[in-house]
Amino acid sequence: MSELPARLKAFEGRTLQPTTWGPDPVNTPMIRHWVETMGDTNPIYLDDAAARAAGRNGVVAPAAMLQVWTMRTYAEKIATTGISEVGAELKRTLEEGGFTSVVATDSDQEFFAELVPGDRVSVTEVIESVSEEKQTGLGAGHFVTTLKTYRNGDDDVIGTQRWRTLRFRPTPSSAPRPLRPRPALNQDNAFWFDAARQHRLVIQRCTHCGTLRHPTGPMCGQCQSLDWDTVDASGRGSVYSFVVNHHPKIDAFDYPLIVAVIELEEGTRLIANMTGVEPGQVEIGMPVDLDWIDADAELTLPAFRPAARKDA
């Protein structure tokens, strides 16, 4: 078995797709659909007189529509993969080298003659070149360039399309870790997150009846007063309930992720992560102390770790 680069190079010149004729001849209804979709108002595509005035013998098909005439039909698309034997062989060879990912890089087209209604169109696709291994921003890979040649029923070349893709070996992402999801801040909760940034765990208190409440909100659930202030929590509490989250994973978090309902000694409960403990060691009723997660410059969140003390 020869070396992979040489085997890839040997694909150059091979026919990727043998000559295939378009299912329909060039026709006015398809031209009409295309120019309406593209917003192309040049009259030479639909108006015979305008086309004659422009030196043609009648209407012509838009050059940029070339690819349309040889597109596979819907029935063919659902019945076959559209990948030729040579295409499958190239794909397997690239996969041997770990070049499993693909991205289209560029395409250029040339047009040599105009098509008119009634013309048949065929296309043949050849592998023009397979580059040496290149280092790219996406990873190491080979640029594969193919050349489609379009011909009419008289075997005249009407146009060509060169199509280049990069077949690359994906590298692990070096992107910075995403930030934790942001809380949806509003007038009723911003004070709580502001306090957290100062490492203060505050509890909202009704100044009319003294009831503590969490989550934060504009009105006291006991007396319906809209007046409130805050008290600083001691930071002591216990695990009221918890789950260990394994899935779905969000890149901002470490897993397994403990998500606990903590009951503070003041009586309110909040949801927080736990630190300094393995998931298997968390127990309901476990005494906990306040800790802090300084997630990033803008976000600090309270967390809880097992308390050194024995009683809850």
Ligand code: ZN
């Ligand atoms: Zn109240």
